[in-house]
Each structure stands twice: as C-alpha cells, then as structure tokens.
Amino acid sequence: MSVSFLISQAKSVQKVIDEHSAEIEVLDQKIGDGDHIFNIQRGLKLVVELEDSIKDLPLAKALNMIAMKVLSGIGGSSGALFGTFFMTMAKSPDLDKDVDFIKACEMVISGIQAMKDRGKADVGEKTMMDVLIPVSEKLNELKNESEFKSGLNEVIKIAEERMLSTKDMLATKGRASFLGERAKGHIDPGARSSQLIIDTICKSVINN
C-alpha cells in the first residue's frame, strides 16, 4: 500500500460508485432517508481532490489527512464510520517501512474492527457491516497464504453474497431499523456501496 495506490483506488471507486448512484439512491429511499449515495459521492470527491496535497506525504500522514477530510466533509453515519476506518489505518505501526500485502490486510482488518466498535453493529443487522465483517475475516485467513491473488476472488464472492443476503434481513441498526418488517425485501444501500468498493479494489489488486 502506498499513497499513489490510495489515490488511484479512490479514483476507480469514485467511477464505479458514480455508475451505480441511481441504484443506490433508490435502495436508500426504499428503506433509509436518501442521503447515503450523496454522502459517499461527496466523500470520494473530497478524497480525490486531496491528490495534490497528499501525493508527496508519508503514508501515515496521508491516511490521517484522508481521515480528517472524510470525517469533516461527509456527515451522517458514513462519515463517522469511514473516518474511523482511515483514522485507525493511519495509526498502524511501522507505516514508514514497506507496506506489503500482509500488512495492508492487517490495516484493513483493524480499520473494519474500529468501524464495528463505533457503529456497534454486527453481522445480520442489515448494514454495511454485513459485507465488511466477513470480508475482514476472509482477509485474516488470506494474509498468510502465498497465493493471495486467487484468494481475493473469494473476497469478491463473499462480499457479493453477503450484500445480497441483506435483502431478506430485518434491520436492527441504522435508519432502516425503524421500519421493522417493511425493510425486508430490499438490499441495504450501505452494504451495496461497500460491496462495490471491495469489488473494485480487489479486482484492481488482482490485475496488477
């Protein structure tokens, strides 16, 4: 993981999210309050715009700037959760040394754990954590394998399955939780956007 990797991933994710914005907006209007896609898009735009200010910085500083930008520029649940994710990654030890695949996995795993603690949501509650927690568990298995690239295909598959599994769940966290039974039958918008992010980044790592 490097600053240029973060910037190029942010750009790719921005493109994919923009392509799916209408779909995510509709999902959020069905069971949320319609702000999720705008928050995610605003956050990505802010991060992409940071390019010039972070490209020559050490990784820890760049991650920290991304965290503060996400935290102060997005709002809503997404801002707090993704801000927490980057802030935790920025606090990882030894970021001044080479960050290899194993180290990057550990950073993502600790970031997702911090999101779980912040949102107090676990698997099965119809939120983005339904995608992120199983992805984190899979990364934990993968980090010790030599053939990690093929393992990332499994991560992509898990993210998609778990995203789809939110469709028949009752929500107990987030704004959809206020709907009870009526939230059933719709994929959680946060689970969809998180799955798209995982999908984009994993594919790019596999292809490089």
Place this chain on the structure above:
Amino acid sequence: MKKFINNNDDFLKESLTGFGKAHSDIINVNLDPSFVSRKNKTKDGKVSLISGGGSGHEPMHGGFVGHGMLDAACPGFVFSAPTPDQMQAAAEHVDSGAGVLFIVKNYSGDIMNFQMGAEMYSGKNDSIVTNDDVAVEDSTFTTGRRGVAATVLVEKIVGSLAEHGGSLEECKKLGEKVNKNAGTMGVAFTSCTVPAAGKPTFDIGDDEMEFGVGIHGEPGRKREKIQPSKTIVGNILEAILDNLKPEKNEKNLLFVNGMGGTPLTELYLVYEDACQILQSKGVQVTKSLVGNYCTSLEMQGASITLLKCDDDILKHWDAPVHTAALRWGM
C-alpha cells in the same frame, strides 16, 4: 423540483448566512466548520447546551439558539448528521468552564458523530439522547425509538435550568425526565424533496397518508387512506396515550408541530381536535405549543407531542426565552 436554490453546493451556506443576518441581534453564524452560537458569551458558571442534526428541520436547531435555550447548534447537510469537528469547535467556542451538554436525537449518524465530537472535545461534557417517537416500538426489530419533536421541549426546559445555574448533572437529569415524559407521533400527506436528490423522497397517492412518518420522510407504521382530522388525531393520541399513560390529575403540555408544508389554520384545527379528544379521556392540557418547529422540509403533515409536566417542568417551560423561533417573557 421547485425550490429557491442557486446551486446545490452552496444551498446550506447561503441559507445559514441569511439566517445569521436576519437574527444578528441574538446569534452569530460560523462557517467552516459551521455552527450557530449566541451573540453574547456564555456567562461564567453556566452549563452550555449544544444540539445539532441534519438540516431541513428548521427552525430546529439553529432557531433555538439564544437566551433560555441552546448555546450553540451544529447543522449538518440536509438530513445528514453534522460532523465531529463542528461539535468540537462549537464546544470550544461556547464553554465557559461549567461543561457542555450535547442534546442528540436518536439517529445512528447523529449518535456516532456526536460521540466522536465529545471524544475530540477536551472539556467536561455529557450527552442526552431523545427518543420520543412512539410510532416505532422498542422491540427486537428496532434499536429504539426515533428522536423527534419533543427535542424542542427538552431544549427549552433544560435551557431554562442551565440559565438558572443548574449543574451539568442536573441538566442531564432534567433532560432525561422530559424525554421520558414525552411521546410523539406524526403523519405525512406528501413527501419532501431533498435538494441534492431533486425529486420526492417517497411516492404517495393523493388520497393516502403515511401514519407514523419520521422527520426525514422515512416510513412509519403503515400507509393508509386519508381520514377526517378527528380520526387521524384520535389514532395518533391513542398511540401516545398507550405509551405515556398520564394520570388523571397530571398536567400536560400539548404540542402540535407542523412538518413544514401544512398551514397554521390546519395545525390549529388539529390542536382543537386533540384538546376535545384529550378532554373526553380526562387528560388535562395546561400548556400549548402550535407551529412549525421540527419540520421535514416542505412535507405536508403534522406531529402531536404530549408531555407530562410536574411543577419543575412547568416552571422551566414558562421561563423567559429569546431565540429566533421561540420568544416569550423577554
């Protein structure tokens, strides 16, 4: 979408700036990070009250900044929780050393961002969470009830206690009592349109209403055909009374809140219906508030809040207040 808007990116900034100019005698508006604060510095020894939430519920919360109510309010984007740096900056700006009480509506984004703001603020602080909406029950399917219109009552009543020298602990305790003594439920006839979305949040037929709607247009208990006002008000009150179970000799405050698009003539009609129904059930109404205070952009609809009042609550309700949206006694 037909709205007074120049471009979406500047929507909130332009509105806040106008708000600041219109009420420059009582408040200041700070931008980047944005917060509304009182024009005068917090007196030494007075606990500071800070609330906030997504924009689109005006006059809540900026309209309640001023003597006898809030010290500061942090507006997020429309229907999105504000960010931790706003809460931190507002707290640093208003705290006179007696501590800060954050008043937070029970929505996950607000809870998380206020928590982070409180962690980032180094001074003494505590928080209360309002959850007065009885439309969605506390059950295995929900994390709890939503915080809606009773937040206005909490801000007014705790604001008076803080003004009268109440400690941080006392302010928190009174706020929790007011929240526990209050029940709210709303109904919507039309949707609202978030400016960034440009189209209505939900579809609803000309002859339909959303019963138990939330303040972002999020669905409530059920979608049904529209009924005469007396029937709607009766159903709302039944849900509230089931929950609050006021005693016969207890005094109550009845608050009819407009969602933004319903004229006052209809809100007063709702108030009259509610008074008659409550009287027939032996529920005493001694205080009133009618108007658009906790809105949902241009949504047509209303919510009713009933607050059970003891002498302490009544005293602080009647105490002087001078804000952009509520003013009496001074």
